[in-house]
Amino acid sequence: AQSVTQLDSHVSVSEGTPVLLRCNYSSSYSPSLFWYVQHPNKGLQLLLKYTSAATLVKGINGFEAEFKKSETSFHLTKPSAHMSDAAEYFCVVRTGGGADGLTFGKGTHLIIQP
Amino acid sequence: NAGVTQTPKFQVLKTGQSMTLQCAQDMNHNSMYWYRQDPGMGLRLIYYSASEGTTDKGEVPNGYNVSRLNKREFSLRLESAAPSQTSVYFCASGSLAGYAGELFFGEGSRLTVL
Numbered sequence: 001a002q003s004v005t006q007l008d009s010h011v012s013v014s015e016g017t018p019v020l021l022r023c024n025y026s027s028s029y030s031p032s033l034f035w036y037v038q039h040p041n042k043g044l045q046l047l048l049k050y051t052s053a054a055t056l057v058k059g060i061n062g063f064e065a066e067f068k069k070s071e072t073s074f075h076l077t078k079p080s081a082h083m084s085d086a087a088e089y090f091c092v093v094r095t096g097g098g099a100d101g102l103t104f105g106k107g108t109h110l111i112i113q114p
Numbered sequence: 115n116a117g118v119t120q121t122p123k124f125q126v127l128k129t130g131q132s133m134t135l136q137c138a139q140d141m142n143h144n145s146m147y148w149y150r151q152d153p154g155m156g157l158r159l160i161y162y163s164a165s166e167g168t169t170d171k172g173e174v175p176n177g178y179n180v181s182r183l184n185k186r187e188f189s190l191r192l193e194s195a196a197p198s199q200t201s202v203y204f205c206a207s208g209s210l211a212g213y214a215g216e217l218f219f220g221e222g223s224r225l226t227v228l
Binding site for chain 1: 118154155156157158159204206216217218219220221222
């Protein structure tokens with residue numbers, strides 16, 4: 001069994017300040033981990049993914065995430081928030097190759113204050 | 115460069131009416147999915163198709179049927195719509211060889227059942 005917990009349903013930061021979106025997972029096997037972003041009225045777009053290579057993963061738009069096995073975490077960070085980062089962010093865990101092996105977190109709504 | 119295309123984008127139904135959501139992908143992916151998104155619930159898998167000719171139930175299949183028409187197309191049917199099926203529906207596709215594959219999403223179909 002696997003699960004994913006996004007620790008904050010809403011995060012609010014000021015433009016130009018760092019962003020931290022937290023994600024913890026549980027999995028019986030070595031997982032793949034993903035972060036997706038969803039802008040208003042749009043579909044989900046892949047930000048970055050971890051697949052057992054480097055533990056620090058860089059994604060699009062200046063985002064990165066670090067896989068920490070000891071803490072079962074995969075937190076998403078960005079050094080400086082931009083207004084265009086306002087969106088919903090989903091952490092996703094996958095174990096195994098089965099088509100139903102994906103588990104989505106409930107999402108974190110990122111608000112950027114001017 | 116269409117990716118995953120869903121139709122219609124918006125639909126309003128009365129309780130008991132039926133409708134079909136259409137999805138097509140042009141990335142030659144084997145696997146296709148239907149998810150629903152509700153506030154605070156993340157994405158929940160309704161049905162998926164691991165390959166042409168196969169379909170399987172996901173987490174919330176009741177009240178829905180699917181058809182994998184060919185490799186490109188995967189439709190979702192509501193036979194007798196209920197207000198509880200008011201949601202945003204996303205189609206996704208992916209090539210899930212191994213466990214590192216990502217999903218590609220359509221822009222969503224917003225359904226209201228009155």
